[in-house]
Amino acid sequence: MGKWILGILLVAVPCFAMAADQPGKKEQDARFDQTFRSLDTNNSGKISKAEAELKAPALAENFDQIDANHDGGLSKKEIKDAFAAAEKRRREFGQNLEAADKDKNGKLSRDEAKALPNISANFDAIDSNHDGQLVIKEIADYVRTMAKTAPASGSPAPGPTVSSLPVTAQ
Ligand SMILES: [Ca+2]
Ligand SMILES: [Ca+2]
Ligand SMILES: [Ca+2]
Numbered sequence: 819m820g821k822w823i824l825g826i827l828l829v830a831v832p833c834f835a836m837a838a839d840q841p842g843k844k845e846q847d848a849r850f851d852q853t854f855r856s857l858d859t860n861n862s863g864k865i866s867k868a869e870a871e872l873k874a875p876a877l878a879e880n881f882d883q884i885d886a887n888h889d890g891g892l893s894k895k896e897i898k899d900a901f902a903a904a905e906k907r908r909r910e911f912g913q914n915l916e917a918a919d920k921d922k923n924g925k926l927s928r929d930e931a932k933a934l935p936n937i938s939a940n941f942d943a944i945d946s947n948h949d950g951q952l953v954i955k956e957i958a959d960y961v962r963t964m965a966k967t968a969p970a971s972g973s974p975a976p977g978p979t980v981s982s983l984p985v986t987a988q
Contacts, residue, residue, distance in 0.1 A: 823912030854897070857869055857874055857877075865877065865897075914933075
C-alpha cells in the first residue's frame with residue numbers, strides 16, 4: 819500500500835474502530851458491538867436518532883445518510899456499510915494523491931496538485947507551513963478539519979464525514 823493511501827486511511831478517527839490500523843477483525847467486531855450496545859440504550863437492535871443525539875452527535879448529524887432503509891433506526895449493518903463506504907472514499911482519495919505525486923517524493927507541488935481540483939483550489943489553505951509543498955500530514959489535517967466543519971455535502975475534501983463519527987473506542 820502506498821504511503822499516501824496509508825496516510826489518508828490513518829486520518830480516520832478510529833471511532834467505531836473500523837480503521838485499517840486496528841487489530842484483528844475479531845477484536846474489531848467485538849469493539850464495534852460494544853460501542854453499538856452502549857449507544858442502543860433501549861436494546862432495540864437499532865440506534866434511534868434520539869439515542870444518536872445523546873452520545874454520538876456526528877452519527878446524528880449524518881443520520882439520514884446512514885439510515886439506508888429509512889426506517890428511523892441505524893442497524894449495525896447500516897453503520898458498517900457507512901464505514902466501509904467512507905473507507906472506500908478515503909482509499910480512492912489516497913490513490914488519487916498517490917497518482918498526483920508524479921515524482922514520488924511524498925509531497926505535492928502546486929503543479930502536481932493541479933490533478934486534484936479540490937486540493938488545487940484550496941492549496942494555500944492546506945499548505946499550512948507555506949512551503950509550496952503539500953505533505954500527507956497537511957492534507958490529513960485539512961481533511962480532518964473539513965470533516966468537522968463541513969457537513970455531508972459541499973465539502974471540498976472527499977466527504978470523510980462518516981469517518982469522523984465521534985464514538986471513541988480507545
Ligand atoms: Ca435503518
Ligand atoms: Ca511530488
Ligand atoms: Ca507544506
